[in-house]
Amino acid sequence: MAKVTLQSVADEVGVSRMTVSNAFSRPDQLSKELRERILATAETLGYSGPDPAARALARGRTGAVGLLLNGPLSEAFEDDVSAEFVAAVADELTRRGLALTVLTPPQGDRFLPARDVAVDGALVYTCDPTSAGVAWLSRRKLPVVAVDQDLGREVTTIGVDDLSGARAGARHLLELGHRRIGVLALTEQFAHDPPNRDRLLGWRRALGEHGLEPVVARTTLLPRSAAFAAATDLLESSDVTAVLCFDDVFARAVIAAATALGRSVPGDLSVVGYDDSRAATVGVPALTTVRQDVTAKGHLAAGAIADLLDGRAARSHVLPTELVVRDSTGPVPAP
Amino acid sequence: MAKVTLQSVADEVGVSRMTVSNAFSRPDQLSKELRERILATAETLGYSGPDPAARALARGRTGAVGLLLNGPLSEAFEDDVSAEFVAAVADELTRRGLALTVLTPPQGDRFLPARDVAVDGALVYTCDPTSAGVAWLSRRKLPVVAVDQDLGREVTTIGVDDLSGARAGARHLLELGHRRIGVLALTEQFAHDPPNRDRLLGWRRALGEHGLEPVVARTTLLPRSAAFAAATDLLESSDVTAVLCFDDVFARAVIAAATALGRSVPGDLSVVGYDDSRAATVGVPALTTVRQDVTAKGHLAAGAIADLLDGRAARSHVLPTELVVRDSTGPVPAP
DNA sequence: AAAGGGTTCTTGACCGGTACAGTAAGCAGA
DNA sequence: TCTGCTTACTGTACCGGTCAAGAACCCTTT
Structure with missing residues (x-):
């Protein structure tokens, strides 16, 4: 069973490969009926849409944003605050048509996530700014947004006051x-x-x-x-x-x-x-x-990297804080 | 400034493109000295290694594993148990040269992570087995490992007793x-x-x-x-x-x-x-x-999907549980 | 009737690599 | 000297799409 590609669908329908591509990616480029016909044939052929990897190469965009973490993962995920941040980031990225890929600290030297994983840009979160991961990202010239980090004046930064x-x-x-x-x-x-x-x-x-x-x-x-x-x-x-x-x-x-x-x-x-x-x-x-507001921080960070990827400028932000007085503080005890 | 590619490095050194590729990906295919020379030129040219997207297409492997989540992300990440699981998965995947990509529930219908993100396989975690996400994965014929899920007898499953x-x-x-x-x-x-x-x-x-x-x-x-x-x-x-x-x-x-x-x-x-x-x-x-043992569950799940991707068979596992008696239980109170 | 403007579809180049089958050279053994 | 095996490198054909420009057609407009 040969792999089902755009071409095979095109052959079956009797149109050019490009037209099939458009049927999936740019519906406005072809007539309603032809598109329906193409989609139907694709369905019967078991074609599940353009191959993401090929599309990534052709478009020059993978549709994934990396989250660079340097500390042990357990620190990042088992801490409520980080977890909330990650959830907010993933959420907002999805809303913008992007996926989140975790760029873990490397376990060997054959495979370095920050160097070898296909992403369009990255959020630098719990990292030593001098770490190898950050260095690789910049060598790759990937757009980067720093969160609670100092990566230099030119890097868009989302921080808290x-x-x-x-x-x-x-x-x-x-x-x-x-x-x-x-x-x-x-x-x-x-x-x-x-x-x-x-x-x-x-x-x-x-x-x-x-x-x-x-x-x-x-x-x-x-x-x-x-x-x-x-x-x-x-x-x-x-x-x-x-x-x-x-x-x-x-x-x-x-x-x-x-x-x-x-x-x-x-x-x-x-x-x-x-x-x-x-x-x-x-x-x-x-x-x-x-x-x-950790969720806001996540949303802002995701929005910033998404903006950068779309060629828009991304502003840095410093989020405000607020003292919340509850029951763990009281007047100084009498001597 | 034209993009630095394998070819430009090859031209500079005066060898074929393939040789440069080998210098990075298969060091045993060329002499030590030539490799050093190539790596050095790459360094000065600012070449940061083979482009992951192109490599993914050529190799047919992206090096990323998806984690399909269906519930709201907050549930997945703000729960200690899930967070520990995710950390363990990411950890073990990295060890095996794979990255973790979060396949979030879609926010619209233009972009469906389970359909549009480049991954080699996926872990199905907090999902309705009848969800669209699972359906897309199987349409793509991606290797899948189910965790705490019933996806049918043929699907490798990691569960708990x-x-x-x-x-x-x-x-x-x-x-x-x-x-x-x-x-x-x-x-x-x-x-x-x-x-x-x-x-x-x-x-x-x-x-x-x-x-x-x-x-x-x-x-x-x-x-x-x-x-x-x-x-x-x-x-x-x-x-x-x-x-x-x-x-x-x-x-x-x-x-x-x-x-x-x-x-x-x-x-x-x-x-x-x-x-x-x-x-x-x-x-x-x-x-x-x-x-x-949530960490073990994560390691097993990651190992299983990695095995599948390498063409090895992956066994299902049912992890044991253990009653831990502490201080929240006692004899029934006297009436 | 010629020019202008939309649709709708096609053509050819290109994205940046890797696989695999060579080829050439060096050297051992018979 | 010829065969045969390594080692080191090259050539060519993909991988599966998208982009940008162009062609064919039909409808207006002047």
Whole structure:
């Protein structure tokens, strides 16, 4: 059984190959009846439409956008915030006629996704800007949109105003009277990761305005137990009355650690999360946190790359944040 | 600036195009020195390796595997279990030199991912077997692996022994003396979804062996508040002493509902989850649940589709489950 | 009646590679 | 010296489409 191609359908109907192509891809280029006839013959022949690979080569567009991730995948997918982002991206891309291909960190050196996978452009998400993946994308001269990343001034970037967000969180604590404040951030490895860097900076600046310095603890996203350990350590080795956290999951870890040490939240300790993710509202107490609209971020990123692919200019965006006060923060405890 | 192709590199070095191709794709076909020379020239010319789209057409392999999802993406990505599955799949695929492309439910009818995206095969995951997506894949005659799905006897299937798992959960409750048992399952819409169907069946059978029938409540994954409402309703309208849940998230909802009604878990009510996902261990009390190895499922699924693409036969698998007893179940309360 | 303008379909080139069957040269063995 | 086997490279034919320009036809318009 020979493969069914455009040509075979054309032969069967008795028209040129191009006409069949048009029947599928540009319906306005041929008469209604002929098109119906072609589609019908295609159906009976078992032709399922133009081969995507061939079409990609001919058109110079594959119709797929890559999502470059550098950290371990588990980090990207098992984190609520990232997952929501990915869902939003895939959603908006589909709406624009594009598919999402995951460009994973390579497992060997024979196959490098960022180099070997057919995509028209890419979103650079959880990456070290100096990573090989980013380098390959730029060598391929693919349009790129950076998300929560610094890839240079010329690269369209979708980011969040973490500086202000963090500052708002810190000010909230200051207004409640807290003066000995701890922060739980990511390890030095992420020193240049914009979210981590900016949140830390925002906290520092807000506290600095009052002549204060935070007690800084650092930990990693995985394993999840690491945050609990770091939080316990922070609470035992210092006398902070409040902790600002890199994200809501860390905030939960701090609360768990405090509880384990017999301290109540917000009675003895105030905790501020970040993101306003699921973790912020499912547990008790509900978290005071800094909200960012991750879905909007995903939509914007997908829209930006789609625009670039269509030859339109794509603007960078800095999304706003908003302090959400709930039950994990309260006035500084009496001495 | 003309595009840099294999040919331009070939011209520059003074060899045939084929030789350059071999330098990149089949290093054993040419001498070490010539290869080095070609690679060096390619480097200076800014050639980043064979164009993936062209290669895909010529080879007849795109190097991408589709993941067909039918429900809204948010369901797929914001659920811990699915996210873990996707991560495992992407991971194993990369290891085998394949990329993962998300085949989202279509947003219009001009662009249907299952029909128009270049992939070599697909994993069918959270789908209605009668969906258009599945139909397109089979029309394209693409190799397919079903995960937690029934796509017919000829389709390689990776599944979980939910029948036994559910039964184990139910027996556990029976052994604790419970006789009035409720279950919280997915809505009728998922009547034929294997996990939902088999878990329900497993529970029914185990209870049936004791001449009992469960009180069945049904709800949806999203919005998350739905489960809480359904659980509240179940607890208020019946006098069950234990509830078997479709997953751990539902179990948490049941616990939350019970707590809101002034009933303690496991003192007044026993709750059994399913999956042993993050939700099982992060909250209080830790859940008694039925563990399944989602990562293994992902690895197996990816391995199976990779095998099919390489022309090897791929075996179906039914993964085992294991009852994990923690703190959400206890003896039936005294009347 | 010639010019202009739509449709509708066809022609030929091209997208950027890979497969496979050569060919030429070098060297071993008989 | 001839055969036969490697190794190293080349030539040609695809892979299955799309693009851009052109041809044939019919209908207006002037």
